[in-house]
Amino acid sequence: MKILTLTTTLALAGTAAAATYPLTLTDDLNRKVTVKAEPMRIISMVPSTSETLCALNVCDRLVGVDAYSDFPAQLSKVPKMGDLYTPNIEAMVAAKPDLVLVSKYGKVSESLAQAGITVFALNPETYDEVFSKLLTLGKLVNREAAAKALVTTMARDIAKTEVLTRAAVTKPTAYFEIDPTPYSIGPKSFMGVLLTKAGARNIIPESMGDFPKVDPEFIVKANPQLMLGLDAKTAAARPGWANLSAVKAGRVISLPAELSSSLSRPGPRLPAALRSLARLIHPELFR
Amino acid sequence: MSTGTPSGAAQRLRRGARRWPRTLGLALLLVVAVILGTGLGSVTIAPGDVLGALWRGVSGQELAGSDVIVWSIRLPRVVMGVLVGAALSMCGASFQGVFRNPLADPYLLGVASGSALGATVAIVLDWPRAAIPVAALVCALGAVALTLILAREGRRFPPTRLILSGVVVGSVLSAASTALILRGQDRARLVLAYTLGDLGFSGWRDVLTVLPYVALGGAALLLLARALDTLQLGDLTARSLGVPVERLRLLVVVAASVATAGAVAYVGIIGFVGLIVPHIARLAFGAGHRTLLLTSAVLGGAGLVLADLLARTTALSQVGIVTTLLGGPFFLYLLRRQRE
Numbered sequence: 001m002k003i004l005t006l007t008t009t010l011a012l013a014g015t016a017a018a019a020t021y022p023l024t025l026t027d028d029l030n031r032k033v034t035v036k037a038e039p040m041r042i043i044s045m046v047p048s049t050s051e052t053l054c055a056l057n058v059c060d061r062l063v064g065v066d067a068y069s070d071f072p073a074q075l076s077k078v079p080k081m082g083d084l085y086t087p088n089i090e091a092m093v094a095a096k097p098d099l100v101l102v103s104k105y106g107k108v109s110e111s112l113a114q115a116g117i118t119v120f121a122l123n124p125e126t127y128d129e130v131f132s133k134l135l136t137l138g139k140l141v142n143r144e145a146a147a148k149a150l151v152t153t154m155a156r157d158i159a160k161t162e163v164l165t166r167a168a169v170t171k172p173t174a175y176f177e178i179d180p181t182p183y184s185i186g187p188k189s190f191m192g193v194l195l196t197k198a199g200a201r202n203i204i205p206e207s208m209g210d211f212p213k214v215d216p217e218f219i220v221k222a223n224p225q226l227m228l229g230l231d232a233k234t235a236a237a238r239p240g241w242a243n244l245s246a247v248k249a250g251r252v253i254s255l256p257a258e259l260s261s262s263l264s265r266p267g268p269r270l271p272a273a274l275r276s277l278a279r280l281i282h283p284e285l286f287r
Numbered sequence: 288m289s290t291g292t293p294s295g296a297a298q299r300l301r302r303g304a305r306r307w308p309r310t311l312g313l314a315l316l317l318v319v320a321v322i323l324g325t326g327l328g329s330v331t332i333a334p335g336d337v338l339g340a341l342w343r344g345v346s347g348q349e350l351a352g353s354d355v356i357v358w359s360i361r362l363p364r365v366v367m368g369v370l371v372g373a374a375l376s377m378c379g380a381s382f383q384g385v386f387r388n389p390l391a392d393p394y395l396l397g398v399a400s401g402s403a404l405g406a407t408v409a410i411v412l413d414w415p416r417a418a419i420p421v422a423a424l425v426c427a428l429g430a431v432a433l434t435l436i437l438a439r440e441g442r443r444f445p446p447t448r449l450i451l452s453g454v455v456v457g458s459v460l461s462a463a464s465t466a467l468i469l470r471g472q473d474r475a476r477l478v479l480a481y482t483l484g485d486l487g488f489s490g491w492r493d494v495l496t497v498l499p500y501v502a503l504g505g506a507a508l509l510l511l512a513r514a515l516d517t518l519q520l521g522d523l524t525a526r527s528l529g530v531p532v533e534r535l536r537l538l539v540v541v542a543a544s545v546a547t548a549g550a551v552a553y554v555g556i557i558g559f560v561g562l563i564v565p566h567i568a569r570l571a572f573g574a575g576h577r578t579l580l581l582t583s584a585v586l587g588g589a590g591l592v593l594a595d596l597l598a599r600t601t602a603l604s605q606v607g608i609v610t611t612l613l614g615g616p617f618f619l620y621l622l623r624r625q626r627e
Contacts, residue, residue: 086469179476179477180477181476181477181480181485181487182487183476213604215328215329215487215599216360216487216488217328217329217330217356217360217361218329218330220355220356220359220360221329221330221353221356237416238488238490239359239360239363239364239488239489239490239491240355240356240358240359240360240490243350243351243355
């Protein structure tokens with residue numbers, strides 16, 4: 001599937017009309033940023049952005065990435081420049097980038113902007129933003145057609161899984177833990193949308209927000225049939241959780257590391273992540 | 288010292304009679320806090336159901352539905368709140384007495400940063416949950432020992448040197464914790480929750496682990512209460528009255544450190560309770576240390592349960608955030624009042 005995506009992308013990229021520079025776009029910090037010419041030396045400080053750039057076939061333009069950018073494998077050769085909260089500004093300036101991509105969080109943009117480097121903040125948070133921000137990124141690096149093609153492929157692959165899960169006879173109520181303190185995901189967050197698309201009913205109501213800290217007793221009251229993101233032993237050891245439906249039925253599933261990372265990154269691997277998630281929730285549909 | 292004489296006994300009896308209503312009020316406050324803490328939350332449970340759940344739990348019947356919430360989640364959380372609040376407040380009162388400094392708190396000698404370092408090591412290295420308090424306790428006592436060694440002047444422990452050493456040891460250990468947190472990024476939030484103080488996920492087993500430390504430390508402090516009273520007259524006078532000042536100071540520090548280390552083992556560092564509660568208790572019930580320690584314990588226990596209730600029913604989410612938001616301004620008020 002990945003190879004198919006890539007070839008489609010490449011085929012379409014060849015026919016794309018070139019963007020006109022200088023190009024002015026509004027970023028996620030609400031600043032109007034002007035990119036003077038097609039960026040050829042890019043630093044990406046957000047893992048999903050690095051991934052998307054590679055999917056748009058401009059991986060070789062990356063002269064620096066953040067410490068967490070670990071996919072695809074070829075990024076391991078790109079110099080690491082800290083992360084959004086402890087950035088290695090000196091290394092970043094020394095790499096002479098013509099574009100640095102950051103998120104609206106962290107403290108990278110100001111010091112770099114002072115050094116006269118073009119900084120663009122871009123971080124998708126809702127499901128729709130995953131696609132709209134991907135298109136913006138495509139525009140920025142002059143790969144607009146490739147970005148459109150990637151979005152189309154992603155939407156198609158997501159729809160394929162959705163068709164499968166729609167056929168599910170029962171949809172379990174589910175609790176998805178992203179952090180053991182515990183934090184979960186709301187139905188409006190991009191992860192929450194994927195959880196629903198994977199054929200589960202999220203126990204977290206919309207009113208609790210996108211990534212809420214959850215009161216343990218709320219989870220006991222909701223008594224989910226399925227728990228994702230923690231292991232069975234941890235769940236059973238928590239006060240009052242041993243008798244919950246999911247724990248008793250052995251439906252507590254800790255996500256494989258690769259799935260948990262691809263699922264949490266709003267980038268080109270989301271369709272594949274959705275498929276793996278749906279397979280965990282509804283193995284019967286994938287026989 | 289008229290304790291043995293008849294007139295002294297009568298005097299105490301009269302004083303006791305005058306204190307009756309206040310003592311009753313204090314006991315009522317604790318009961319109300321426990322009932323509210325057990326009945327309210329993200330899920331509201333009627334008082335009758337709370338009592339039913341308690342009975343089913345005590346009589347060993349099977350728990351289902353809201354019974355589980357009351358018996359396995361809320362009640363241990365409330366009991367943990369009482370234990371921790373009581374421990375921190377008693378230790379605060381003792382520290383304020385032993386250093387004759389109204390702004391002293393149970394974390395003064397590096398207990399908090401020591402236990403935070405221990406807990407951080409355990410959390411970052413993914414040790415089992417049972418190992419967290421052990422690591423926290425060992426490091427807390429280690430931090431206090433280090434502070435005492437640094438502050439020692441011959442056989443004496445001058446308060447100013449103790450406090451300064453405590454501050455330095457605390458800062459160094461905090462820096463070590465922070466370095467560890469930055470290395471163990473994916474567990475950073477777990478450590479952050481600990482350093483902000485959180486009663487979530489407190490179970491009966493945790494309560495039973497913490498109980499002996501708090502009981503032992505608290506009982507020792509109560510035994511030392513009369514000597515603490517004498518110390519308020521100043522080191523010289525106390526010494527001339529036969530109080531072994533240096534040994535007393537050491538005993539109080541060790542006892543308070545044991546109780547504090549136990550208190551912070553699972554729930555983390557809950558700020559300002561140990562600083563503020565003794566002041567309120569002193570204003571309302573007087574400054575004699577036996578009374579002060581007991582009333583601080585009850586007030587602190589009730590207060591922390593109510594603060595936790597506020598935390599889990601609002602967006603403040605963690606009890607340490609609530610106590611800091613309420614305690615910070617009160618601390619500044621104390622500071623201003625002291626200057627005037």
